[in-house]
Amino acid sequence: xxxxxxxxxxxxxxxxxxxxxxxxxxxxxxxxxxxxxxxxxxxxxxxxxxxxxxxxxxxxxxxxxxxxxxxxxxxxxxxxxxxxxxxxxxxxxxxxxxxxxxxxxxxxxxxxxxxxxxxxxxxxxxxxxxxxxxxxxxxxxxxxxxxxxxxxxxxxxxxxxxxxxxxxxxxxxxxxxxxxxxxxxxxxxxxxxxxxx
Amino acid sequence: xxxxxxxxxxxxxxxxxxxxxxxxxxxxxxxxxxxxxxxxxxxxxxxxxxxxxxxxxxxxxxxxxxxxxxxxxxxxxxxxxxxxxxxxxxxxxxxxxxxxxxxxxxxxxxxxxxxxxxxxxxxxxxxxxxxxxxxxxxxxxxxxxxxxxxxxxxxxxxxxxxxxxxxxxxxxxxxxxxxxxxxxxxxxxxxxxxxxx
DNA sequence: CGGGTGACAGATTTCAATATCTGTCACCCG
DNA sequence: CGGGTGACAGATATTGAAATCTGTCACCCG
Numbered sequence: 001x002x003x004x005x006x007x008x009x010x011x012x013x014x015x016x017x018x019x020x021x022x023x024x025x026x027x028x029x030x031x032x033x034x035x036x037x038x039x040x041x042x043x044x045x046x047x048x049x050x051x052x053x054x055x056x057x058x059x060x061x062x063x064x065x066x067x068x069x070x071x072x073x074x075x076x077x078x079x080x081x082x083x084x085x086x087x088x089x090x091x092x093x094x095x096x097x098x099x100x101x102x103x104x105x106x107x108x109x110x111x112x113x114x115x116x117x118x119x120x121x122x123x124x125x126x127x128x129x130x131x132x133x134x135x136x137x138x139x140x141x142x143x144x145x146x147x148x149x150x151x152x153x154x155x156x157x158x159x160x161x162x163x164x165x166x167x168x169x170x171x172x173x174x175x176x177x178x179x180x181x182x183x184x185x186x187x188x189x190x191x192x193x194x195x196x197x
Numbered sequence: 198x199x200x201x202x203x204x205x206x207x208x209x210x211x212x213x214x215x216x217x218x219x220x221x222x223x224x225x226x227x228x229x230x231x232x233x234x235x236x237x238x239x240x241x242x243x244x245x246x247x248x249x250x251x252x253x254x255x256x257x258x259x260x261x262x263x264x265x266x267x268x269x270x271x272x273x274x275x276x277x278x279x280x281x282x283x284x285x286x287x288x289x290x291x292x293x294x295x296x297x298x299x300x301x302x303x304x305x306x307x308x309x310x311x312x313x314x315x316x317x318x319x320x321x322x323x324x325x326x327x328x329x330x331x332x333x334x335x336x337x338x339x340x341x342x343x344x345x346x347x348x349x350x351x352x353x354x355x356x357x358x359x360x361x362x363x364x365x366x367x368x369x370x371x372x373x374x375x376x377x378x379x380x381x382x383x384x385x386x387x388x389x390x391x392x393x394x
Numbered sequence: 395c396g397g398g399t400g401a402c403a404g405a406t407t408t409c410a411a412t413a414t415c416t417g418t419c420a421c422c423c424g
Numbered sequence: 425c426g427g428g429t430g431a432c433a434g435a436t437a438t439t440g441a442a443a444t445c446t447g448t449c450a451c452c453c454g
Contacts, residue, residue, distance in 0.1 A: 009397085012314035033446060042399050047447065151383075158383035171369050186348075186355035194391030206427080226437095228415060239429050244417065 011039060011049045011059075018060050026107070027114040032056070058122055061115045065126045070096045076133040083141025084192050087159070089187050090137060094130070096168040102172040113169045131156050138195065148197035155195060162191050206238060208246045208256075215257050223304070224311040229253070255319055258312045262323045265294045273330040279333040280338025281389050284356070287334060288385050291327070292363040310366045328353050335392065346353050347393035352392060 007013060017038050021030045034051050036043035050056040077092045079100035102109045116123050141147030149155040165171050166184050174180060204210060214235050218227045229250050233240035247253040272287045299306045313320050332353035338344030346352040362368050363381050371377060 032447090033445065043446080044448085045398055048397065051447090053446065103364050152343045154379070155387065157380065158387045161362050161380060162387065164363055165358050171209045182351070182353065183358060186351045187359050190352065190359065190391040191387060194387040194389075194392075195401070229417090230415065240416080241418085241430070243453055245427065248417090250416065 001004070004175055009039065009045060009049070010105060012013075014039065014046060014049055014056070015059055015063060018056055018064075022060065022094055022115075023108055025112045025193050054118075055105055057115055058119045061112070061119045062126075065122065066113055068094070069102075069126075072095065072130065072133055076136055082177070083144060083146050084196065086137050087134075087141070087192055087195075088188060090134070091159075091163055091166070092184075094161075095184055098167050098169070098172075099175045102169070109169070109172065116169060127160070131160050135161055145197055147195045151193055159195070161189055163187055199277055201278070204237065206242060206246070210259060211236065211243060211246055211253070212256055216260075219257065219308050219312075220305055224308045242342055251315075254312055255316045257360055258316045258319050261309055261312075261324075262319065265298075265327060266323075268294065269327065275335055280334055280341060280343050281332050281393065284331075284338070284389055284392075285385060286362070287331065288356075288360055289381075292360075292381055295364050295366070295369075296372045299366070299372055304368070306369065308389055310369070311383070313366060316367070326356050338392070342394055344392045346392055357391070360384060 013036065014063060015182065018030070018035050020036055021034045024030075025034060032044045032046055033166075035056075036046050039046075046056070050059065072090060072093055075086060075093055081089070131153075135153050138147055138149060138155055138159070139152050142149060163177075163184075164179075165174070166187070211232065215227070215232050218231045218235055221227075222231060227244055230240045232253075236243075243253070247256065269287060270292055272283060274289055275283065278286070298309075319372050328350075332350050333343055335346060335353055335356070336349050339349060341347060360381075362371070363377075363384070374380075
């Protein structure tokens, strides 16, 4: 009895529509009823596929975080290049990805920043995955003799922490500063220098 | 016509009482009327000494930030000790000061975190002062040959940025983690190693 | 019988009225 | 006449009643 009731109702379609609704109404006003309305079903149906609004939002968050990881994974597992240059490329790719997400559609970025704050568990495992990638690059550098660190996982974590200003969404407002690139390079080169053999 | 109308009304007394009121009611509910009531005067009198509520809160903020600087300045201008060890001591003193402020009275700390967000101008010049202190230590190290950096102010800024997780109040919640000290040491030693000759 | 429905209870949000606060100013007092 | 007062006009915050939302469930349909 509504515009789009043709396709079968899958978790996938619900997630897509939820993103759409979040984009349109923002995190504060997007409701499960809105999502159901956009799908042309009753809100009870949405609860067949997701146990709660929180779970639905968590799934959307996970999806969004997943998009960045692919590109970074490529760099981390790329056979060519020295560890220091891979490290630099990886950190720059992370910063670029975040900066573009924030700059291209600030409202949507603000929406996801709210979702991130709501879903600290999802964020935590996402961060762990990124630190693990960093660890693999550093381990490779230690193997090859270009880097020298006593404790690879700790160093990976330290590199990630030290560059927080350039990937933590809480700092997004500063990413439009004209000097931010210079600052990024200063921190990055300082940190990489600190890892060198 | 009120409890404490003996002393003359000075900016100093107003500031003290404002701190008191902020401590009691929090940043959202502390009003100029509350401050005046606590002082036993009309709120019009408070406006004789401060042009606006914002200016009053700004002055309180500045006062609070000033308290940390003294101890750090001591370390920065201490004649004895090598630059790297002074750097480490300075960073640790900064972290300790923040961590204690946050841990000893979390509510008051939250109050000041709100004030900090309101008064970005005050914060900016406070941060500039801290970075300047770092710069003096680093310059000393370069002079003495223990450190080697191409651009001292940029390096000072980079050190400050890289250690943000351990002084930016936005991360205060993480300062109670049992692993935070280890993480602090990892970042600090990484950064100092990056500055070494 | 897997998947959808819509009525329902309790929790949460919205909205408009009411109250309080900010900032000004003419006036007052020692 | 420097410093304090309190009444006042917006601006902002509080409050409580009404509307909406979340999550459940008995029922229904192919």
